[in-house]
Amino acid sequence: DTAVSQTPKYLVTQMGNDKSIKCEQNLGHDxxxxxxxxxxxxxxxxxSYNNKELIINETVPNRFSPKSPDKAHLNLHINSLELGDxxxxxxxxxxxxxxxGIQYFGAGTRLSVL
Amino acid sequence: AQSVAQPEDQVNVxxxxxxxxxxxxxxSGNPYLFWYVQYPNxxxxxxxxxITGDNLVKGSYGFEAEFNKSQTSFHLKKPSALVSDSAxxxxxxxxxxxxxxxxxxxxxxxxx
Numbered sequence: 001d002t003a004v005s006q007t008p009k010y011l012v013t014q015m016g017n018d019k020s021i022k023c024e025q026n027l028g029h030d031x032x033x034x035x036x037x038x039x040x041x042x043x044x045x046x047x048s049y050n051n052k053e054l055i056i057n058e059t060v061p062n063r064f065s066p067k068s069p070d071k072a073h074l075n076l077h078i079n080s081l082e083l084g085d086x087x088x089x090x091x092x093x094x095x096x097x098x099x100x101g102i103q104y105f106g107a108g109t110r111l112s113v114l
Numbered sequence: 115a116q117s118v119a120q121p122e123d124q125v126n127v128x129x130x131x132x133x134x135x136x137x138x139x140x141x142s143g144n145p146y147l148f149w150y151v152q153y154p155n156x157x158x159x160x161x162x163x164x165i166t167g168d169n170l171v172k173g174s175y176g177f178e179a180e181f182n183k184s185q186t187s188f189h190l191k192k193p194s195a196l197v198s199d200s201a202x203x204x205x206x207x208x209x210x211x212x213x214x215x216x217x218x219x220x221x222x223x224x225x226x
Contacts, residue, residue, distance in 0.1 A: 004157070041202060043158075043216045056213050090157055099208035100146050100165065105157030 003027050006091050006106040013081055014114055020077045021109045023091030029104070031055075031097040032074040034066060035090040037108070043090070049074055050097040078111075086113045116141045116209035118188075120217035127195045129226045135190040137205030137217060146208035147188045149179055152219075153201045161203075164188060175199070195224045 004025045013019055025032060033056075034046040047066045048056035054066070063079040078085060088108045094101040118139045127133045139145050146165050150158040162173025169181040179190045190203060205217040 041152075041219045043204065043219075045213050048213065056211070058213075092157070098212035099214045100212075102160045102163070103150075103158075103214065105159070107155070107157050 002106075004091055004093055004104050004106040006089075006109050008109060009107065010110050010112075012112045012114065015081055015083060017081050018077070018079045019081060019111070020075055021089055021091075021111075023074045023076070023106060025072055025091075025093040025104070027093055027095070027104060029093040029095045030071055031094045031101075032068065032071070033092040033094075033103065034074065034076050035092060035105075037088040037090060039087070047074075047076075048097070055097060081111075081113045083113050086111055116145070116207050116215055118147075118205045118207045118215065118217040120203075120205055120220045122220050123218075124221040124223065126223045126225065129197050129224050130194050133192050133195040133199070133222065133224070135203050135205075135220045135222060137188045137190065139186050139188060139205075139207050141207060142210070145188075147179075147181065148206040148208075148214065149173065149177070149188075149190050150204045150206060150216075151201045152204065158204065161190070195222075197224050197226050200224045 030051045033048045037043045049068045052068045065077045068074045090108045091106040092103040094103045148163045149161040152158045164171045164181045172178045206214045209215045
């Protein structure tokens with residue numbers, strides 16, 4: 001069983017559309033994250049949830065809205081997609097909130113906005 | 115602000131030779147430092163971390179890293195490189211906002 005799974009793996013869409021990426025972890029962790037990796041492989045945190053509560057919210061356009069229905073799931077919804085949103089989005093989880101714990105990453109969702 | 119720097123975009127090494135991937139850090143207080151590896155089309159995988167204790171940290175796949183406070187470095191090392199070690203390596207530090215801040219990454223190419 002995959003520990004952190006994301007769907008879809010690839011997402012190709014037009015500018016202006018709304019799309020969602022889903023993430024699930026079966027590790028029993030309380031903390032989940034969304035990261036964005038740009039075309040130069042630079043990786044930056046977007047959001048973090050601890051037990052369904054938002055604890056980190058970086059400077060991200062409000063077109064991006066995370067939702068955590070339970071502590072095993074963290075979804076990312078993006079409204080009005082723009083060309084600059086094209087990137088690989090990674091979900092991760094960890095047993096400890098606050099960056100001291102090991103983070104377990106999903107395989108990524110490659111978003112291409114045309 | 116806490117940060118890490120990886121001064122080399124790419125490191126090339128021959129199989130069987132020792133490898134070093136460099137990382138320097140800038141933090142206030144005691145650093146929490148990490149190394150992660152990313153294989154093509156995969157998510158990041160944890161290799162090792164330093165929080166406190168011995169300056170030489172051993173991790174997965176035969177990797178180790180040495181914490182050097184005077185040089186503010188946390189270089190990743192392996193005594194004998196394998197072709198399968200070829201990947202993108204990230205150094206990271208926990209910042210004052212309790213989140214991980216990653217370096218720009220270093221591509222490691224091991225040639226047979």
